Amino acid sequence: MSRVYNFSAGPSMLPESVLKRAAGEMLEYGTSGQSVMEMSHRSKEYMEIIQAAESLLREVMSIPDNYKVLFLQGGASSQFAMVPLNLMNKSKKADYVLSGQFSTKAYKEACRYGDVKAVASSKEQNFSRIPDIDPVECRSDADYFHICMNNTIYGTVFHKLPETGNVPLVADISSCILSRPIDVTKFGLLYAGAQKNMAPAGLTVVIVREDLIGNAQDITPTMFDYKVHADAGSMYNTPPTYPIYMCKLVLEWIKNDIGGLESMEKINVNKAQILYDYLDSSKLFKGCAEKDSRSIMNVTFVTGDTDLDAEFVKEAAANGFVNIKGHRSVGGMRASIYNAMPTEGIEKLVAFMEDFEKRHV
Numbered sequence: 591m592s593r594v595y596n597f598s599a600g601p602s603m604l605p606e607s608v609l610k611r612a613a614g615e616m617l618e619y620g621t622s623g624q625s626v627m628e629m630s631h632r633s634k635e636y637m638e639i640i641q642a643a644e645s646l647l648r649e650v651m652s653i654p655d656n657y658k659v660l661f662l663q664g665g666a667s668s669q670f671a672m673v674p675l676n677l678m679n680k681s682k683k684a685d686y687v688l689s690g691q692f693s694t695k696a697y698k699e700a701c702r703y704g705d706v707k708a709v710a711s712s713k714e715q716n717f718s719r720i721p722d723i724d725p726v727e728c729r730s731d732a733d734y735f736h737i738c739m740n741n742t743i744y745g746t747v748f749h750k751l752p753e754t755g756n757v758p759l760v761a762d763i764s765s766c767i768l769s770r771p772i773d774v775t776k777f778g779l780l781y782a783g784a785q786k787n788m789a790p791a792g793l794t795v796v797i798v799r800e801d802l803i804g805n806a807q808d809i810t811p812t813m814f815d816y817k818v819h820a821d822a823g824s825m826y827n828t829p830p831t832y833p834i835y836m837c838k839l840v841l842e843w844i845k846n847d848i849g850g851l852e853s854m855e856k857i858n859v860n861k862a863q864i865l866y867d868y869l870d871s872s873k874l875f876k877g878c879a880e881k882d883s884r885s886i887m888n889v890t891f892v893t894g895d896t897d898l899d900a901e902f903v904k905e906a907a908a909n910g911f912v913n914i915k916g917h918r919s920v921g922g923m924r925a926s927i928y929n930a931m932p933t934e935g936i937e938k939l940v941a942f943m944e945d946f947e948k949r950h951v
């Protein structure tokens with residue numbers, strides 16, 4: 591068996607020790623005589639799994655008691671509708687920052703449910719940076735203020751959070767959750783599709799301050815009402831049982847093997863630095879994101895020649911560095927280097943890039 595270094599933006603790599611553990615428990619979980627996949631979600635064994643997943647997430651992310659943790663389905667994309675349906679309920683206004691494709695989708699979806707304003711955008715720079723936010727544009731009576739924290743496609747991240755005063759800050763953290771500590775108290779709501787940094791696809795995590803739920807718009811489908819899921823402990827209907835179990839294993843890995851999110855951040859910053867340092871010194875490759883907006887999770891770069899980019903992607907794959915092609919809206923390359931990508935994977939990629947550069951400059 592030879593496992594590749596998978597730079598996919600999502601679904602993406604999972605820690606090898608987690609996959610081995612899951613493999614070991616595939617046919618029989620504990621002494622239950624069955625796989626987690628086969629269990630009733632209401633069985634005693636499974637209840638222990640989902641409760642452990644929630645308490646580990648609370649511990650690892652330091653989530654305060656006045657926040658609910660919801661394990662849902664529908665992907666981050668469903669949250670583009672769930673957030674406005676549940677939160678746009680007083681002034682029916684919400685402010686959005688357009689920092690990429692996902693935040694633009696979130697904005698367009700929210701426009702269906704209220705008075706939604708794009709208060710800042712970096713579209714004209716092809717989202718190569720986080721836009722500056724002019725406080726004059728922001729509405730103090732908005733029901734919430736939405737950002738996409740880490741822009742997966744463009745490789746940019748909010749290094750500083752917008753000041754929103756009393757307006758609850760809502761963030762899509764799909765591609766940066768668990769990558770470093772984050773002060774949950776600064777947010778009204780956080781959401782993430784789990785397939786980037788937490789678990790296999792199928793699970794969506796929502797962390798929401800209690801006072802923000804319970805006033806969904808009348809048209810809200812039952813399955814889209816946070817209160818319904820919060821009251822039922824994410825068991826209103828069948829939750830994505832296996833991804834939740836995998837999420838628990840990933841959280842155990844972060845807590846016990848890595849040593850928590852401070853340690854995770856150090857590892858991730860170092861990994862990204864190795865790649866950015868090389869890009870900044872390279873005569874062939876060039877980073878796409880502006881320096882003060884660079885993400886530590888998704889690193890975008892180009893050679894400036896689309897044929898050469900394609901050749902690089904092909905050769906990289908042949909050498910065990912797969913899924914490194916950039917998103918079609920940026921072109922070039924993108925190395926998604928989530929938590930499970932070992933430092934060795936980056937070092938080997940850089941060595942390969944150096945060799946490719948020697949042969950092409």
Ligand SMILES: *Cc1c(COP(=O)(O)O)cnc(C)c1O
Binds near residue numbers: 740783786
């Ligand atoms: C991947 C991604 C999404 C879309 O997630 P789905 O779970 O596929 O709906 C949304 N936002 C961000 C930041 C992402 O990285």
